[in-house]
Amino acid sequence: xxxxxxxTTSCAQMRRWAGxxxxxxxxxxxxxxxQKHVQPPLxxxxxxxxxxxxPPARRLDPSTLVAAELDTLRQSLLSxxxxxxxxLDEIAKYYFLHPSKQMRPLLVLLFARATNGIxxxxxxxxxxxxxxxxxxxxxxxxxxxxxxxVLNDWNPSMPDNTASFASVFSLIPPTAPPPRPPPPAxxxxxxxxxxxxxxxxxxxxQRRLAQIVEMIHVASLLHDDVxxxxxxxxxxxxxxxAFGNKxxxxxxxxxxxxxxxxxxxLGDPEVVELIxxxxxxxxxxxxxxxxxxxxxxxxxxxxxxxxxxxAWRVYLKKTYLKTASLMAKGCRAxxxxxxxxxxxVWKELAYxxxxxxxxxxxxxxxVLDYEAGEATLGKxxxxxxxxxxxxxxxxxxxxxxxxxGPLILRKFEQEGDVExxxxxxxxxxxxxxxxxxxxxxxxxxxxxxxxxxxxxxRAALELLTERVVTRTW
Numbered sequence: 001x002x003x004x005x006x007x008t009t010s011c012a013q014m015r016r017w018a019g020x021x022x023x024x025x026x027x028x029x030x031x032x033x034x035q036k037h038v039q040p041p042l043x044x045x046x047x048x049x050x051x052x053x054x055p056p057a058r059r060l061d062p063s064t065l066v067a068a069e070l071d072t073l074r075q076s077l078l079s080x081x082x083x084x085x086x087x088l089d090e091i092a093k094y095y096f097l098h099p100s101k102q103m104r105p106l107l108v109l110l111f112a113r114a115t116n117g118i119x120x121x122x123x124x125x126x127x128x129x130x131x132x133x134x135x136x137x138x139x140x141x142x143x144x145x146x147x148x149x150v151l152n153d154w155n156p157s158m159p160d161n162t163a164s165f166a167s168v169f170s171l172i173p174p175t176a177p178p179p180r181p182p183p184p185a186x187x188x189x190x191x192x193x194x195x196x197x198x199x200x201x202x203x204x205x206q207r208r209l210a211q212i213v214e215m216i217h218v219a220s221l222l223h224d225d226v227x228x229x230x231x232x233x234x235x236x237x238x239x240x241x242a243f244g245n246k247x248x249x250x251x252x253x254x255x256x257x258x259x260x261x262x263x264x265x266l267g268d269p270e271v272v273e274l275i276x277x278x279x280x281x282x283x284x285x286x287x288x289x290x291x292x293x294x295x296x297x298x299x300x301x302x303x304x305x306x307x308x309x310x311a312w313r314v315y316l317k318k319t320y321l322k323t324a325s326l327m328a329k330g331c332r333a334x335x336x337x338x339x340x341x342x343x344x345v346w347k348e349l350a351y352x353x354x355x356x357x358x359x360x361x362x363x364x365x366x367v368l369d370y371e372a373g374e375a376t377l378g379k380x381x382x383x384x385x386x387x388x389x390x391x392x393x394x395x396x397x398x399x400x401x402x403x404x405g406p407l408i409l410r411k412f413e414q415e416g417d418v419e420x421x422x423x424x425x426x427x428x429x430x431x432x433x434x435x436x437x438x439x440x441x442x443x444x445x446x447x448x449x450x451x452x453x454x455x456x457x458r459a460a461l462e463l464l465t466e467r468v469v470t471r472t473w
Contacts, residue, residue: 062460066109091251098234105210108334112206113457117197121339213330215259222252271333285321324358356445363438366391385418392434400428
């Protein structure tokens with residue numbers, strides 16, 4: 001290809017990737033004369049050409065890129081969740097023993113690969129990780145989560161030095177870790193043009209963060225299945241159906257406790273505060289979704305929206321709190337652990353990506369509740385209306401069929417409401433418009449990725465934003 005053509009294509013690609021223009025339709029027709037090849041003038045030997053744009057990174061399957069980390073994630077989680085009580089041990093590990101999408105740890109790991117090396121604090125973070133692993137000594141992150149000097153608890157998956165119930169009052173002081181070598185006098189200055197570390201490196205704290213966000217997610221599933229009285233989860237009986245509501249609630253609480261202990265080991269106050277706030281977000285979102293809330297002072301508080309605009313506000317806020325908050329804050333925390341300093345744009349970009357991706361993910365979930373069956377979802381389809389939930393398809397149907405409004409406002413509680421609402425959704429464009437809204441958020445997420453250096457991880461994230469809209473699972 002001649003250089004002038006290369007330059008023209010490159011500039012067009014750069015404008016398109018930056019979101020300045022949209023790619024033109026491929027169906028445009030041309031005349032016979034327009035299709036003739038025109039020989040461009042060759043540049044003179046004295047003409048200085050700018051360097052060619054780096055070719056786009058190859059697009060690997062997102063899970064393939066971090067397959068090794070995802071393969072070890074489940075086994076590591078099972079070790080973290082060990083407990084002496086057999087019933088609690090079984091319920092805590094129940095959902096981890098069945099296949100899952102692992103979407104949240106996947107986002108954490110891919111964003112780590114896509115940003116490690118470009119933050120001002122990367123060299124110091126990498127040096128600290130190398131010091132922790134030097135000489136084959138045990139990583140700080142892998143010490144028993146319940147040490148003898150902190151809590152008399154026994155985890156059979158952990159090493160022998162974990163405390164035993166046999167000596168409840170015998171507190172054993174922790175073994176002092178080997179001293180770290182002094183840090184370098186000054187780390188090399190960060191280059192003006194950010195560059196990813198090559199070859200790609202994942203820090204131990206980032207791998208542990210991926211496990212923590214999955215623990216928090218599964219804890220929320222345990223609690224959700226109790227509240228929603230779900231019969232199935234991931235194609236098997238739900239935890240409440242298999243063990244009862246009480247054990248399911250306690251199992252979720254136990255997971256949150258283990259996640260909190262592991263979170264404190266990451267050693268970054270900003271990340272601890274960020275991920276801890278997700279737990280509050282999940283509770284707020286669940287309360288926002290409930291049909292009604294009983295309070296001592298106010299009695300029964302109805303959470304029904306007051307109108308169409310208010311219904312959309314409540315719906316999108318609930319969607320962020322219950323789904324997108326963990327994805328957004330998980331991505332942001334991953335970048336912070338990779339050395340993103342205060343004021344750097346990378347963590348803001350990561351948060352905005354996770355927020356838009358999470359909204360798209362849940363909007364498609366709400367579409368699938370109308371489109372897919374139990375065999376595809378691994379849980380009963382059409383459950384939202386039964387639970388009194390007006391999701392995107394129903395809210396769009398309200399705009400086209402005013403008779404949907406009273407059904408939504410009373411949360412489909414009267415006999416025949418669910419069947420009528422489902423019929424109105426089918427007669428409307430609600431499902432298609434909800435998927436279009438999901439595509440809009442996915443496009444925003446993909447545009448944000450253009451701010452990152454080109455890499456296989458960025459290409460994998462871009463592919464993920466395309467798949468999230470077309471998925472059927």
